[in-house]
Amino acid sequence: MKLMYELSDADRTALESASGGEKLMYCVPYNIEGDRFVKGFLAITDRKLYKLLNGELLLSLPIAESDDFRVEVMYGSCGFYVRTGGVSRLVCRFISGRNLARYSVIIRACEILAEQHGTDPITNDLPERFCPKCGRPYVNNTTICPYCMDRMEVYRKMFAMTKGLRLMMCFPFIVAIFSVVFSFLVPWIEGQAVNEYLEPLSGTERGSMAGFILIVCAIVSIDLFQRALGVIQSRCSAVSGNRFIMMMKNILYEKLESLSLSSLQRRSTGDLMGRVNNDTAVMQDFVTNQLPNIFVQSVSFLVAMVVMLVINPVMCLFIFVPIPFSIFLIKKFWSTMDLKNRRGWNLENKVNRQLQDIFSGIRVVKSFGQEKREIERFRQSSLRSARQTEKNEMLFDTFFPIVTFAIRLGSYLILLYGNILLFDGEMQLGTLHQINAYANIVYSPLIWMTSVPRHISRFLTSASKVFEILEETPEVGDISLPIDIRIHGEINIKNVTFGYESYNPVLTNVSVRIHPGEMIGIVGHSGSGKTTLINLIMRLYDVNTGSIEIDGVNIKDISQEALRSQMGVVLQETFLFAGSIRDNIAYACPSATDEMIIEAAKTANAHDFIMDLPQGYDTVVGVSGYSLSGGERQRIAIARAIIHNPRILILDEATAALDTETEKLIQDALKKLIRNRTTLAIAHRLSTLRNADRLLVLDHGKVAEFGTHTELLERKGIYYKLVMAQQKMGAIPGGGEPEKAAAKTSSATA
Ligand SMILES: Nc1ncnc2c1ncn2[C@@H]1O[C@H](COP(=O)(O)OP(=O)(O)OP(=O)(O)O)[C@@H](O)[C@H]1O
Numbered sequence: 001m002k003l004m005y006e007l008s009d010a011d012r013t014a015l016e017s018a019s020g021g022e023k024l025m026y027c028v029p030y031n032i033e034g035d036r037f038v039k040g041f042l043a044i045t046d047r048k049l050y051k052l053l054n055g056e057l058l059l060s061l062p063i064a065e066s067d068d069f070r071v072e073v074m075y076g077s078c079g080f081y082v083r084t085g086g087v088s089r090l091v092c093r094f095i096s097g098r099n100l101a102r103y104s105v106i107i108r109a110c111e112i113l114a115e116q117h118g119t120d121p122i123t124n125d126l127p128e129r130f131c132p133k134c135g136r137p138y139v140n141n142t143t144i145c146p147y148c149m150d151r152m153e154v155y156r157k158m159f160a161m162t163k164g165l166r167l168m169m170c171f172p173f174i175v176a177i178f179s180v181v182f183s184f185l186v187p188w189i190e191g192q193a194v195n196e197y198l199e200p201l202s203g204t205e206r207g208s209m210a211g212f213i214l215i216v217c218a219i220v221s222i223d224l225f226q227r228a229l230g231v232i233q234s235r236c237s238a239v240s241g242n243r244f245i246m247m248m249k250n251i252l253y254e255k256l257e258s259l260s261l262s263s264l265q266r267r268s269t270g271d272l273m274g275r276v277n278n279d280t281a282v283m284q285d286f287v288t289n290q291l292p293n294i295f296v297q298s299v300s301f302l303v304a305m306v307v308m309l310v311i312n313p314v315m316c317l318f319i320f321v322p323i324p325f326s327i328f329l330i331k332k333f334w335s336t337m338d339l340k341n342r343r344g345w346n347l348e349n350k351v352n353r354q355l356q357d358i359f360s361g362i363r364v365v366k367s368f369g370q371e372k373r374e375i376e377r378f379r380q381s382s383l384r385s386a387r388q389t390e391k392n393e394m395l396f397d398t399f400f401p402i403v404t405f406a407i408r409l410g411s412y413l414i415l416l417y418g419n420i421l422l423f424d425g426e427m428q429l430g431t432l433h434q435i436n437a438y439a440n441i442v443y444s445p446l447i448w449m450t451s452v453p454r455h456i457s458r459f460l461t462s463a464s465k466v467f468e469i470l471e472e473t474p475e476v477g478d479i480s481l482p483i484d485i486r487i488h489g490e491i492n493i494k495n496v497t498f499g500y501e502s503y504n505p506v507l508t509n510v511s512v513r514i515h516p517g518e519m520i521g522i523v524g525h526s527g528s529g530k531t532t533l534i535n536l537i538m539r540l541y542d543v544n545t546g547s548i549e550i551d552g553v554n555i556k557d558i559s560q561e562a563l564r565s566q567m568g569v570v571l572q573e574t575f576l577f578a579g580s581i582r583d584n585i586a587y588a589c590p591s592a593t594d595e596m597i598i599e600a601a602k603t604a605n606a607h608d609f610i611m612d613l614p615q616g617y618d619t620v621v622g623v624s625g626y627s628l629s630g631g632e633r634q635r636i637a638i639a640r641a642i643i644h645n646p647r648i649l650i651l652d653e654a655t656a657a658l659d660t661e662t663e664k665l666i667q668d669a670l671k672k673l674i675r676n677r678t679t680l681a682i683a684h685r686l687s688t689l690r691n692a693d694r695l696l697v698l699d700h701g702k703v704a705e706f707g708t709h710t711e712l713l714e715r716k717g718i719y720y721k722l723v724m725a726q727q728k729m730g731a732i733p734g735g736g737e738p739e740k741a742a743a744k745t746s747s748a749t750a
């Protein structure tokens with residue numbers, strides 16, 4: 001989201017003379033002053049806040065003496081308020097939808113400036129929702145403005161994508177040229193047939209039957225040839241269309257896989273699937289069907305006009321009479337229809353998103369008995385979508401015959417004038433038939449063109465959505481020459497600050513040094529940033545400031561493949577792919593033999609339950625497969641990590657779903673597993689961390705404590721309180737002996 005708008009020369013001069021040497025950090029627009037719409041700017045330097053309007057400085061406030069920065073939503077607009085020296089005042093007003101999110105970032109920025117005086121400007125990855133050029137909203141979940149997009153650029157990119165298929169894609173155009181030539185040849189031949197052979201039959205002289213048959217044969221041969229070409233064209237279109245869509249899907253999928261987690265999480269699964277499946281299909285339809293059609297229709301229109309001009313210029317003029325009026329009608333109609341179509345697509349998208357959401361959470365829906373409410377909610381959305389589509393169709397169905405009639409008005413004039421000429425003997429019947437046929441050739445593209453804007457607009461939106469993904473630079477990427485290191489296992493986290501939205505840090509100044517082969521237990525309250533820390537070590541996200549080094553090399557310099565191939569993870573949510581248990585265990589190591597898989601399953605204490613399943617290791621699990629319990633899934637995930645044999649092992653609540661007895665077995669397995677590799681284990685149940693060499697306690701994203709179990713107990717800080725609290729809870733069922741339980745845990749960990 002843009003936080004630094006360009007100032008006009010007058011505003012810049014006003015700001016420079018008022019701010020002197022201060023560093024300009026943010027500049028955002030406001031658009032209401034009094035009861036007028038204006039184009040004003042709020043400039044924020046490292047010291048002050050300046051309100052500028054048309055080269056005039058209206059207000060300046062010192063940030064260090066201000067607090068309580070807030071936005072209040074008013075009727076149709078929002079007000080930005082700041083309290084300076086105890087007095088709260090309205091600084092500026094803006095239209096709510098366009099700038100609300102921007103001002104929420106500005107509030108955070110002002111708070112940071114007020115607390116720390118002059119740091120670096122914060123960045124943010126919030127998407128813009130309105131086009132900065134025209135102010136209209138972007139297409140759902142995109143940064144595409146259908147009104148301001150560079151259409152030629154989209155066509156150019158599209159052309160670049162067709163490399164390798166162009167020859168095959170050219171065929172429909174070649175066939176199109178033939179069919180245009182034939183469509184002109186046939187009326188001419190028919191005209192000749194009537195003039196030379198049929199018309200004289202009614203007179204004294206008889207026409208030549210042989211010549212007439214020859215002409216019929218010519219027409220039949222042309223028709224046959226045209227059909228044969230049509231068959232070849234359909235076959236070519238089918239092949240090139242399918243190859244094109246397959247290529248687009250593959251490229252798009254490859255790109256999606258390379259994108260960072262943050263950009264994927266910004267979009268819903270439904271949206272991403274829509275881009276891979278529906279948008280590529282719209283592009284394919286446009287390239288292989290609509291484009292050749294546009295070409296054919298335009299060429300036939302132009303050629304028919306020229307031919308008509310040559311045969312009878314006056315009659316040709318009749319064709320033009322209704323055209324300006326029709327174009328005016330079509331333009332007017334499509335500007336309305338465009339908006340309505342877009343509304344229709346958005347409502348349709350909403351229905352799809354809702355469906356996906358309900359199916360993903362169907363267990364919750366059923367367990368809370370909310371089926372009826374969900375059915376009603378779905379019914380409402382689908383009703384809205386259906387009503388919009390109905391309205392659009394009705395409008396189109398009413399408009400289309402009107403325009404068709406308006407366009408065809410010229411043909412009635414031609415018929416009238418032609419018949420007058422015929423009666424006066426100035427024109428032959430065949431020529432009139434020929435002219436009529438050409439007039440129809442001119443009209444059919446004109447009528448067809450009324451529906452072209454619909455295809456073009458749909459194509460441009462879909463293509464832009466696809467290109468938006470293809471052109472996105474992954475936030476987490478490899479440097480130009482990444483290092484392929486063999487990881488030994490030392491992790492050095494240096495002064496790391498990170499936030500999923502950079503202005504809202506989740507981890508602040510975290511510094512930890514972990515020795516190779518050490519097992520570190522990470523503890524802390526829910527939401528303290530434990531998972532976030534391991535996400536950073538796995539480099540699923542890049543740190544905002546500071547660095548993470550593995551064996552002395554910044555992880556940004558290590559190739560992602562080398563990094564991840566030497567890390568094994570068992571995550572908080574276990575995900576199993578659709579496939580056999582064998583495939584799931586061997587996921588990161590496809591070359592693993594059956595012996596290795598069974599060995600890993602045995603270590604993870606999963607072998608016995610797998611053997612009890614009807615098909616053993618071949619049992620299909622995952623979506624639509626055999627349902628495993630949480631603990632069973634987790635043990636498969638542990639086996640998956642074991643077989644990977646990683647240098648760094650990450651366990652995020654890996655044993656949370658196991659009963660105490662199974663957990664004990666897993667603990668023993670893990671004890672063997674963690675030998676000789678660096679391990680980071682997150683656990684809420686502290687007894688799980690009894691093998692840890694040291695414990696890292698996170699509190700509100702900061703390192704609160706770091707040391708051995710005994711050291712931390714002696715400190716009597718957060719860790720001590722957590723241990724005591726858990727021992728008390730653990731002691732309740734047994735009849736309440738906290739001291740005994742405490743002694744047991746300490747001895748187990750020491
Ligand atoms: N993808 C995300 N986008 C935005 N905020 C996030 C995201 N993931 C986590 N957060 C926020 O970051 C903070 C820390 O989350 P994190 O998952 O690291 O906590 P945690 O210590 O692992 O908690 P728990 O013990 O419950 O698993 C939370 O406030 C959470 O809301």
Ligand SMILES: [Mg+2]
Nearest residue numbers: 530531532572
């Ligand atoms: Mg977590």
